[in-house]
Amino acid sequence: MRLFIELSYDGASYHGWQRQPDSSSVQEEIEKQLTQFLGERVPVMGCGRTDTGVHASYFVAHCDWPVASERAKRYRDWEEATWKLNGMLPPDISIHRMVPMHAKAHARFDAIERAYVYRMHQRKDPFLLSHSARIYRETDFEKMQRACQYLIRKGDFAAFCKLGSNQGTTICDVREARMVQINEREWQFEIRADRFLRNMVRAIVGTLLDVGQGRRQVEEMESIFASGLRSEAGKSAPANGLFLSNVRYPESIWSSKESTVEGSN
Numbered sequence: 001m002r003l004f005i006e007l008s009y010d011g012a013s014y015h016g017w018q019r020q021p022d023s024s025s026v027q028e029e030i031e032k033q034l035t036q037f038l039g040e041r042v043p044v045m046g047c048g049r050t051d052t053g054v055h056a057s058y059f060v061a062h063c064d065w066p067v068a069s070e071r072a073k074r075y076r077d078w079e080e081a082t083w084k085l086n087g088m089l090p091p092d093i094s095i096h097r098m099v100p101m102h103a104k105a106h107a108r109f110d111a112i113e114r115a116y117v118y119r120m121h122q123r124k125d126p127f128l129l130s131h132s133a134r135i136y137r138e139t140d141f142e143k144m145q146r147a148c149q150y151l152i153r154k155g156d157f158a159a160f161c162k163l164g165s166n167q168g169t170t171i172c173d174v175r176e177a178r179m180v181q182i183n184e185r186e187w188q189f190e191i192r193a194d195r196f197l198r199n200m201v202r203a204i205v206g207t208l209l210d211v212g213q214g215r216r217q218v219e220e221m222e223s224i225f226a227s228g229l230r231s232e233a234g235k236s237a238p239a240n241g242l243f244l245s246n247v248r249y250p251e252s253i254w255s256s257k258e259s260t261v262e263g264s265n
Helices: 026-038 078-088 141-151 200-212 220-227 251-255
Strands: 002-009 044-046 055-064 093-100 113-121 154-156 171-183 186-193 242-248
Touching: 002 026, 026 044, 026 055, 026 078, 026 093, 078 093, 113 171, 113 200, 141 171, 141 186, 141 200, 141 220, 171 200, 186 200, 200 220, 200 242
Parallel strands: 055 242
Antiparallel strands: 002 055, 002 093, 044 055, 113 186, 113 242, 154 171, 171 186
């Protein structure tokens, strides 16, 4: 049975979502606990990949639940299965719910939109250390907001893509990009698009900070796009401020999910 797993995680202790040969990852941790829970290896596919230290307040993965497994029958419903798995997972990974889907539902390829939030603050605060990037210089966030308007387009974002990423295409449809003030000393950058390139959001934030701190003019955003060169954009902002915040799927994928929970008691 194909399941969608909705979850969130603090990425500070992990080398990203995707399994790594010699480093801990969120995918590896979830697969390890599923194996222990079900008595057999259950591969998990994520809606995308987040880099080392990047968080997800909302993430979707899918797996094929082995309904014939005796261990898979040791729960009354999906709510109880979720509760048991959360008890096995470390505190920095939380499953919100597990949803039976149709057999070909795919967490990555069926997604039609993703959203990220980048959090930043202007004062020293130990409680924001792992979840927001500290901005040390005077920054004009209104200029950053004006520069955001250049990002809203369907176009080539090669200048904001990590070199050597081997992307099939660097065309993205960015539908929203804006700066939002949280309080006197905290801001966040919000962006929505059909897809994102490797390191794209952090490269964009680094470039916007260049604008806000006077190293670039707002109008230079257009020439950066035209160049198609990563070297023309700003340095990548630190990973700790970045959160995958939403993944959206067509309504039809939810309406065609399995109607019964096979394998539960």
